[in-house]
Amino acid sequence: MASHTQDIATLAIHGGRTLDSHASSLNFPLYQTGTFVHDAVGVDKGFSYSRVSNPTVDALEKAIGALEGTAPAICFRSGMAAESALFFSVLKAGEHAILSQVTYGGTIRLFREILEPLGLHASFVDTSNPANVEAALTPQTRIVFIESPANPILTLTDIAAIAKITKRHGLLLAVDNTFLTPALQRPLELGADISVLSTTKYIDGHNATVGGSLATHDEVLAERFRLIRKTLGSIQAPFEAWLTLQGLKTLPARLRLHCENAQVIAEWLDAHPLVSRVYYPGLPSFPQYELALRQQRAPGGMISFELDAPFTTAIDVLNSVQLCSRAESLGGLETLITHPASTTHADVGPELRNHLGISDGLIRLSVGLESPADIIADLEQAFAAASCSSYAKEVAHEVR
């Protein structure tokens, strides 16, 4: 049969799918088991102990691998467990990693609290300029880890440009693709060695699970990840894998709507007099708009914005929303609103936050699948309530 490359929408439903051989169940069964009976000493049917591998987790790994355009992924209990296994796989004491300086606060904490005391070092640089990566290289550098778009101000890094550098120096390149997923950005095709996902976000899409994955074309590296995973015991749970597998099927459909809604809301925010700055790769005013067009299939569902108002107003806006949920995480059906300085990046510290451009007035939106008109109406009433209440506070202050 002539090779026909299936579209991502088809792959999300059929990719890597294997029918359950016993019952031909359309949905893969949930193998909620700790262990498997061996046929004889040393003879099993490919599964022996669920800390090592499990058929339901395996089904998810094949599905994610198909989306990533590579061999089955390796799934973990969380995105952080995936990152932790990645760094323990490729670094030993005295060795060094280069990371995007704008990155998830948990990644920074992982290095500061756990990896540094074990002698695994990191430099956090502005990877949006590839020259900074080149400048941060040391003889001990083994891996470059970038997040694009980066959490929370959506700074992009030119993956292909960084890949040229890492290939020239014989280093590994890992890309955290959580904000876009392989449906909207193809790190492995852009030259990355490892694609990292927090499956908690868009991959599951329903805010029902916590999970992570690593995907690579490199079989030796994949084997190494599996060895580290079984040793550290950080494999995904079967039920979480099953839920993720169900969620994954609608990924491309959901993302299309997330992007559509986000574009409408970003344009509305951009025109709003209270908003001083909008970070969204789908706006022509976004500083890396050209790169977004080249590197991404769509701008994604995440928006950050700053209010032309003091810190307390940002807090007031969050406290005044009624439809949007104040909750950490992102990528689910519900619109979530967060204040990075006090939540996802609270551990980073105020000095570093300012240096990174994560201002106290920054608000992050994970745009959900509600009608954009309703989300806008909610934000509008929250802006009104917040500016009124901060105006009232100012007046009260002056009177006092």
Added chain:
Amino acid sequence: MKFASRLVQFDAAPGDRFRPTATPIYQTATFEQEHADRFGDYDYSRSGNPTRKVLEEQIARLEGGTHGFAFASGMAAITAVARTLRTGDEILADSDLYGGTCRLFTRILERSGINASYADASDLDTFATKITPRTRLIYVESPTNPLLRVIDLRALAALAHANNALLVVDNSLMSPYLQLPLSLGADIVLHSATKFLCGHADVTGGAVVVRDPKLAEDIYLLQNAEGNALAPFDCFLLLRGLKTLKLRVDAQQRNTLAIAEFLAADPRVEQVFYPGLKSDPGYSLQHRQASGAGSVLSFTTQSAAAARAVAEQARMFQICVSFGSLHSTISLPGCMSHASVPTEIAASRELPPELVRISVGIEDAEDLIADLDQALPRPALRRAESDLQLGWDREVRCL
């Protein structure tokens, strides 16, 4: 309250307005916050989850600790404890250690400059000579697996503390029903919850319990930062399984003693390792520090081929790694659960190829004995069988 009561008498859903008898499964990644700039009790399931909280508090209570942590696996629990160490620190562990723990200590921790050494902790005087000024953790299982040697935990705790080290006890083989390491002086108790705590072989999980608040803080940081907490559905299954811990272990232990006595009297069996037998060297110590000998035992047959034949001819005892479930299982430690022991350590451990380990379930004792009886090779066949080449590869199942 006595242990059996405490297993079922606890608040399964603190603060829940519907007062369910079973803990609700909070299958959620995140939690809505009442305020923009400060969190409620829960914000993100990796950091904390109500279903997990009930389980963690229950396990802590049962172990007589103050802080409990549920992990995605026993190895994740051990990893978190090991991560409290820094480059240059050392671990001194008992030599009869689970293979996966050995692999973590040697193949992962060594890369961060943390070294582990091994000695027989049932010989306390010799073990003490292996302590160095850098020893931070003393790590044991008691009884050990698979040789069922009993280690004096009270004496070992005193030794550890005299040397500024912490004593870590993997209590998976006993469960808090039979042994309470914290009350014997241990600083950290941990579990592969996959085993007796779950009891139904349907969950992969782990647990850590401590009493020291600073230690608890460190473990929590690691659980959150590395993202290895147990999933909500697995927490629910564990909470469910835990309620019958005493019933299960009582039944399993009764069966085990009957099987141990049968094996000890059978001429086809060379030696039985089970501290529940009065003839076992660990018997009196085991009964001083624990309230039973558990339901895992090992024995040697007259040849490696005979050991293999027992495993493969048994019908009720299924060949599985793991132990502690309702089903009886059988394994050859040298080539299954302990195959990941590094060769240099394996050599000093001398796990005989004739060694068979069984984990006894809650089936009928007579059926189980009859099964082992038919599986043990008849004396007439012994020579022919022992001439068979062993075809299996030591590394084939490196779990």
